[in-house]
Amino acid sequence: MVLALNIGVYDFGGSSSYEVLWKFLTGDSSLSLSEKYVIWEVRTSRIIMAVLIGSMLAVSGTTLQGMFKNPLATGESIGLTSGATLLAAIAIVLGHTFEQYLPEIIRNSLVGVSAFVGAFLAMVIVYRISTSAGKTNVVMMLLSGVAITSIGFSITGFLIYISKDEQLRDLTFWNLGSLAGATWTRNIILSIVLLFSYIIILPKGKALNAMLLGEKDAQHLGINVETLKKQIVLITSLMIGTCVAFSGTIGFVGLIVPYILRLLFRSDYHFILPLSAICGSILLLLADTISRTIVAPSELPIGILTSLIGGPIFIAILIKYKNTLR
Amino acid sequence: MIKGHQINYQSQNVSILKSIDINVGYGEFLAIVGPNGAGKSSLLNVLANEIKTDKKQEILFKDKIIYDWKLEELSKHKAKFSQHNSQDIPLLVKDVVMMGRYPYFGSQPTLEDIKSTEIAMVETEIIHFRDRDYNSLSGGEKQRVHLARVLAQLDNEIAHRLLFLDEPLNNLDIKHQYNTLELIKKFTQNNNTAIVVLHDLNLAASFADKILLMEKGEVLAYGFPEEVFTEEKISRAYNFPCTICKHPVNDSTMILFG
Numbered sequence: 001m002v003l004a005l006n007i008g009v010y011d012f013g014g015s016s017s018y019e020v021l022w023k024f025l026t027g028d029s030s031l032s033l034s035e036k037y038v039i040w041e042v043r044t045s046r047i048i049m050a051v052l053i054g055s056m057l058a059v060s061g062t063t064l065q066g067m068f069k070n071p072l073a074t075g076e077s078i079g080l081t082s083g084a085t086l087l088a089a090i091a092i093v094l095g096h097t098f099e100q101y102l103p104e105i106i107r108n109s110l111v112g113v114s115a116f117v118g119a120f121l122a123m124v125i126v127y128r129i130s131t132s133a134g135k136t137n138v139v140m141m142l143l144s145g146v147a148i149t150s151i152g153f154s155i156t157g158f159l160i161y162i163s164k165d166e167q168l169r170d171l172t173f174w175n176l177g178s179l180a181g182a183t184w185t186r187n188i189i190l191s192i193v194l195l196f197s198y199i200i201i202l203p204k205g206k207a208l209n210a211m212l213l214g215e216k217d218a219q220h221l222g223i224n225v226e227t228l229k230k231q232i233v234l235i236t237s238l239m240i241g242t243c244v245a246f247s248g249t250i251g252f253v254g255l256i257v258p259y260i261l262r263l264l265f266r267s268d269y270h271f272i273l274p275l276s277a278i279c280g281s282i283l284l285l286l287a288d289t290i291s292r293t294i295v296a297p298s299e300l301p302i303g304i305l306t307s308l309i310g311g312p313i314f315i316a317i318l319i320k321y322k323n324t325l326r
Numbered sequence: 327m328i329k330g331h332q333i334n335y336q337s338q339n340v341s342i343l344k345s346i347d348i349n350v351g352y353g354e355f356l357a358i359v360g361p362n363g364a365g366k367s368s369l370l371n372v373l374a375n376e377i378k379t380d381k382k383q384e385i386l387f388k389d390k391i392i393y394d395w396k397l398e399e400l401s402k403h404k405a406k407f408s409q410h411n412s413q414d415i416p417l418l419v420k421d422v423v424m425m426g427r428y429p430y431f432g433s434q435p436t437l438e439d440i441k442s443t444e445i446a447m448v449e450t451e452i453i454h455f456r457d458r459d460y461n462s463l464s465g466g467e468k469q470r471v472h473l474a475r476v477l478a479q480l481d482n483e484i485a486h487r488l489l490f491l492d493e494p495l496n497n498l499d500i501k502h503q504y505n506t507l508e509l510i511k512k513f514t515q516n517n518n519t520a521i522v523v524l525h526d527l528n529l530a531a532s533f534a535d536k537i538l539l540m541e542k543g544e545v546l547a548y549g550f551p552e553e554v555f556t557e558e559k560i561s562r563a564y565n566f567p568c569t570i571c572k573h574p575v576n577d578s579t580m581i582l583f584g
Contacts, residue, residue: 217406
């Protein structure tokens with residue numbers, strides 16, 4: 001975080017970013033308005049957003065893998081992200097036509113709520129298709145994810161085609177993923193979602209371990225599997241939906257982080273669930289810092305970077321699980 | 327201990343269990359036997375609260391309707407060893423056995439929980455690979471890991487615990503078949519109950535207190551081994567000729583096929 005703060009295009013004229021941040025926090029009047037703006041509204045808020053979003057994406061990936069009992073399940077592979085992106089895109093393009101009929105509060109959070117609903121619907125569809133009698137068919141899970149992704153892709157493409165200039169910019173941002181939209185209001189919303197989700201999800205390590213035995217045997221260990229699954233469906237949709245609403249599609253964080261943690265702790269969710277919250281933050285902050293320095297003064301969309309790491313890992317897991325995919 | 331009255335169960339319009347009455351007492355070792363597709367596992371699953379039947383009030387566990395028990399509470403009173411255990415659990419053996427203690431601790435296992443799992447691992451003779459990957463074990467060894475897990479789950483002070491086992495001897499060598507049955511027998515001697523689906527009639531005859539012989543979703547015979555294992559009943563259930571004699575060494579009932 002400290003390092004990320006210092007790296008950026010804006011030049012603070014000799015003094016380091018830490019001094020500037022310190023001056024800002026202590027209310028020093030010697031700071032210029034643009035310095036204030038860059039250090040607080042741009043850089044710090046962006047760092048905080050990377051931390052929050054990285055953490056939630058990683059935790060949602062780990063949780064999904066626990067529920068589907070498979071390390072290939074993530075928001076992207078099973079279509080949750082596409083579902084969220086699709087409804088968010090619909091909200092952006094078509095939103096203002098029926099805007100006047102909606103109450104104020106929904107109008108303001110329209111994109112966020114749509115993303116959540118999109119993720120939730122995708123989740124329900126994938127789960128219904130791929131799981132019967134407590135057993136998940138991995139092939140069905142991934143293929144239904146592919147189907148949802150392609151539906152999402154085509155409709156989003158159509159929306160891009162018909163949309164106006166201003167909306168087009170928004171839509172492109174969704175598809176590539178970026179943390180450039182960071183603001184403190186968004187960070188506060190993200191923090192609330194994160195806190196709420198983690199209170200419910202993080203103590204579920206034992207239950208997710210028990211799910212490895214199969215749902216029926218988990219039930220014999222006193223775990224209410226139905227309630228657990230409902231909580232996971234709701235909470236992961238909420239987390240992924242919120243992340244997509246604020247940062248677009250940042251792929252594969254939910255795949256990379258648990259993959260690395262599994263190498264160290266096997267599939268013990270008691271460890272990897274809380275640790276993915278931390279490592280997700282680190283990964284995304286790192287990726288974001290690289291993405292805004294590698295082609296400075298411009299910046300690379302962060303989704304490109306995470307997908308670049310995520311793709312090979314996805315293939316690595318596939319090869320490892322070749323024998324069980326039947 | 328557990329009572330079932332008129333249990334009916336259908337799956338995809340095929341009637342699997344037809345009006346079964348069952349009443350298992352404290353300290354009883356009941357073996358459920360019968361040919362393939364007789365409904366043995368289904369009966370066990372219904373009794374273990376795994377599948378729901380049409381009517382609600384059929385199964386009484388400790389004189390209370392089984393659906394009215396809290397799952398967490400129930401998990402300390404009964405455990406189940408399933409026929410098809412997951413083959414892919416990327417954890418250490420001791421972590422899998424520790425799952426049996428999940429009903430007892432919050433976030434960190436206590437010393438007592440660790441002791442329980444160690445005793446169970448010693449009893450099932452898997453203690454020497456406690457630190458190995460579960461996935462690296464053979465089928466029979468995995469079976470024993472799950473046996474240790476359910477034994478650890480029922481290691482508590484509650485009087486009258488109930489253990490369900492669905493074909494626990496699958497994949498086990500002869501020594502571990504006997505070892506497993508002796509562990510179950512020991513468990514039932516403390517006034518606990520075990521309901522076990524078995525395929526080997528001779529083992530059932532020498533270890534079980536009562537036998538439930540099933541055929542086509544119905545109870546064909548129920549009672550002591552010598553009552554159930556008669557030439558006529560077994561030939562009828564299995565549709566295969568057999569002879570009954572006394573075991574030359576321990577005098578228990580012995581069934582010879584062919």
